[in-house]
Amino acid sequence: xxxTDLQQLSxxxxxxxxxxxxxxxxxxxxxxxxxxTDKKEKRVNSRPGxxxxxxxxxxxxxxDFADMFRDHEPTACKRCGHAFSGDDTMVLAGAYDEIxxxxxxxxxxxxxxxxxxxxQCGTTTKATAPAVATATPFGPGIHALAIYLxxxxxxxxxxxSGVFMDIFGLHASEGAIMNMFARSRPSFQATAQAAKASxxxxxxxxxxxxxxxxxxxNAQHWVFHCKDAVVHQPDYSxxxxxxxxxxxxxxxxxxxxDRYSAQQSHGHRHQTCLAHLARDTAFALEHGEDDLPLRFQxxxxxxxxxxxxxxxxxxxxxxSKKRKFDKQLAGLLCAPTSCDLAQKLQAKIGxxxxxxxxxxxxxxxxxxxxxxSERKLRPWVIQRxxxxxxxxxxxxxxEANIRTTVDTARxxxxxxxxxxASVLA
Numbered sequence: 148x149x150x151t152d153l154q155q156l157s158x159x160x161x162x163x164x165x166x167x168x169x170x171x172x173x174x175x176x177x178x179x180x181x182x183x184t185d186k187k188e189k190r191v192n193s194r195p196g197x198x199x200x201x202x203x204x205x206x207x208x209x210x211d212f213a214d215m216f217r218d219h220e221p222t223a224c225k226r227c228g229h230a231f232s233g234d235d236t237m238v239l240a241g242a243y244d245e246i247x248x249x250x251x252x253x254x255x256x257x258x259x260x261x262x263x264x265x266x267q268c269g270t271t272t273k274a275t276a277p278a279v280a281t282a283t284p285f286g287p288g289i290h291a292l293a294i295y296l297x298x299x300x301x302x303x304x305x306x307x308s309g310v311f312m313d314i315f316g317l318h319a320s321e322g323a324i325m326n327m328f329a330r331s332r333p334s335f336q337a338t339a340q341a342a343k344a345s346x347x348x349x350x351x352x353x354x355x356x357x358x359x360x361x362x363x364x365n366a367q368h369w370v371f372h373c374k375d376a377v378v379h380q381p382d383y384s385x386x387x388x389x390x391x392x393x394x395x396x397x398x399x400x401x402x403x404x405d406r407y408s409a410q411q412s413h414g415h416r417h418q419t420c421l422a423h424l425a426r427d428t429a430f431a432l433e434h435g436e437d438d439l440p441l442r443f444q445x446x447x448x449x450x451x452x453x454x455x456x457x458x459x460x461x462x463x464x465x466x467s468k469k470r471k472f473d474k475q476l477a478g479l480l481c482a483p484t485s486c487d488l489a490q491k492l493q494a495k496i497g498x499x500x501x502x503x504x505x506x507x508x509x510x511x512x513x514x515x516x517x518x519x520s521e522r523k524l525r526p527w528v529i530q531r532x533x534x535x536x537x538x539x540x541x542x543x544x545x546e547a548n549i550r551t552t553v554d555t556a557r558x559x560x561x562x563x564x565x566x567x568a569s570v571l572a
Contacts, residue, residue: 244530252315252316351400427495453472
């Protein structure tokens with residue numbers, strides 16, 4: 148836009164443009180923007196790296212099992228030179244592990260099919276063809292490793308093919324690797340359905356969504372989780388329809404989410420993520436002209452401190468604290484202010500007032516924030532940045548089923564790779 152274009156604008160349009168340009172920028176501290184979008188400030192007087200003087204060293208813990216022992220015994224006394232014999236008692240003075248990975252190569256089983264010529268009637272009979280003759284030559288171990296590296300370390304088909312060749316000396320084309328994922332879909336679909344069944348019986352459910360590219364278009368990746376299951380679901384839509392289809396008509400006692408409209412009215416009660424409102428409060432405090440945001444920030448701080456220790460309080464104490472917080476909040480919502488940012492913050496918190504202290508009625512069951520959902524979505528954000536999304540919806544759904552299976556098992560402390568291998572075994 149040049150001078151001529153500006154001269155053609157009306158006074159109101161110019162005022163609106165100036166106000167928009169003067170609007171303060173948001174960052175990860177004052178909004179839901181990711182930290183990667185923040186402007187990196189120059190570090191001044193940064194501390195040097197490395198251990199500080201007087202720091203107690205920490206050595207690696209010995210492995211639980213050793214494949215080989217190599218003993219080092221003294222041969223003579225360091226003082227008088229007396230030679231030690233086999234009858235002298237040796238006492239263990241120290242143990243140290245030397246760890247290495249042996250050369251890795253594929254284990255190849257060659258199936259040989261023989262035929263035999265009958266000397267009685269002259270007929271040639273061939274042995275029954277093994278299943279591998281018409282199926283993939285790659286076993287479940289290779290399938291599990293490919294899926295693990297692709298889904299949990301964001302390796303593309305091309306890079307994954309290079310890993311197999313460089314490390315294992317195994318030629319696996321990009322098409323062959325893609326077929327591994329397609330071939331494993333039914334196994335993970337079954338385990339994902341089991342996780343979804345647990346979700347549909349849950350008392351407390353939390354949910355969030357993030358953007359993802361599928362088939363060259365903007366789509367959404369949803370996550371739903373409870374104490375027993377985690378369900379990932381890609382979809383082209385960000386509407387409430389996705390929630391209804393995933394939950395299958397089940398209405399949990401409490402629904403945890405942010406203030407996005409499609410996340411509302413899915414539970415009998417709702418707990419709004421207080422971390423989102425706390426970031427809005429930080430923005431109003433930083434750029435506003437009133438002390439009301441500071442009072443809100445102090446209120447959120449007290450609520451967060453209480454939420455962290457809520458399981459240690461008696462029921463009567465929790466109820467008393469809730470009444471106290473609610474009374475304090477009522478005073479803040481009615482406080483007069485002339486600051487636009489403070490007024491907007493007041494209105495936003497007021498609209499969510501009935502959803503702020505729900506966690507007090509379910510001590511230890513309901514989180515005060517939805518940060519757990521955001522952490523479960525983080526791998527998908529990394530996947531989007533590294534691979535720019537998925538070429539087909541079936542690939543996005545297949546990876547969602549893998550994540551559903553593994554994340555559900557990880558709630559019980561399972562190892563991701565071992566979970567994948569056990570499903571494909």
